[in-house]
Amino acid sequence: MTDLDPEETRDWLDISDATELILRLWVTDGPVTFRGRTWDVMDAICAPKPLHQPHPPLWFGAHHPNALRRAVAHGSGFIGAGSSPTSQFVDEVRLVTQMLAEAKRDPAAFPIGKRVYLAIDRDRARAGKRLAEWFAAFYGHLHSMFLGFRERELVRAIHQRLDARRG
Numbered sequence: 001m002t003d004l005d006p007e008e009t010r011d012w013l014d015i016s017d018a019t020e021l022i023l024r025l026w027v028t029d030g031p032v033t034f035r036g037r038t039w040d041v042m043d044a045i046c047a048p049k050p051l052h053q054p055h056p057p058l059w060f061g062a063h064h065p066n067a068l069r070r071a072v073a074h075g076s077g078f079i080g081a082g083s084s085p086t087s088q089f090v091d092e093v094r095l096v097t098q099m100l101a102e103a104k105r106d107p108a109a110f111p112i113g114k115r116v117y118l119a120i121d122r123d124r125a126r127a128g129k130r131l132a133e134w135f136a137a138f139y140g141h142l143h144s145m146f147l148g149f150r151e152r153e154l155v156r157a158i159h160q161r162l163d164a165r166r167g
Contacts, residue, residue, distance in 0.1 A: 026055035082115035
């Protein structure tokens with residue numbers, strides 16, 4: 001994590017600690033004592049336990065290679081941000097796939113998804129305007145990721161995202 005500033009490093013250590021603690025609480029019967037890098041917990045108990053065993057799936061969304069590494073180490077899956085371009089998602093999928101191999105994890109047991117935003121309208125410009133307004137309201141800025149598609153183009157674009165997993 002040497003390329004992160006101290007404030008960001010603290011946040012990522014908190015996430016790593018929290019993930020480890022949550023997983024231990026979910027799978028351990030009885031109290032859990034945890035001494036992390038950023039905080040400590042003594043005799044914590046999680047009750048009731050999750051219905052999904054051994055624990056609910058943890059999906060991570062990330063861009064930075066260190067965060068992708070954490071997703072592979074602690075996660076059950078990866079989801080690419082809807083606001084990221086397909087080319088970036090393809091690069092992230094390649095990196096995650098490589099990291100899964102290095103960690104000797106089965107890629108078939110590690111689902112990968114991509115969030116996409118759709119505005120369906122017969123008027124392409126109006127659909128783009130509506131998406132831009134939504135991005136401005138939700139993210140606080142206009143977004144340049146609008147892709148206007150006709151029906152066949154949309155199917156082709158979705159397949160491109162699906163093919164990213166296949167390599």
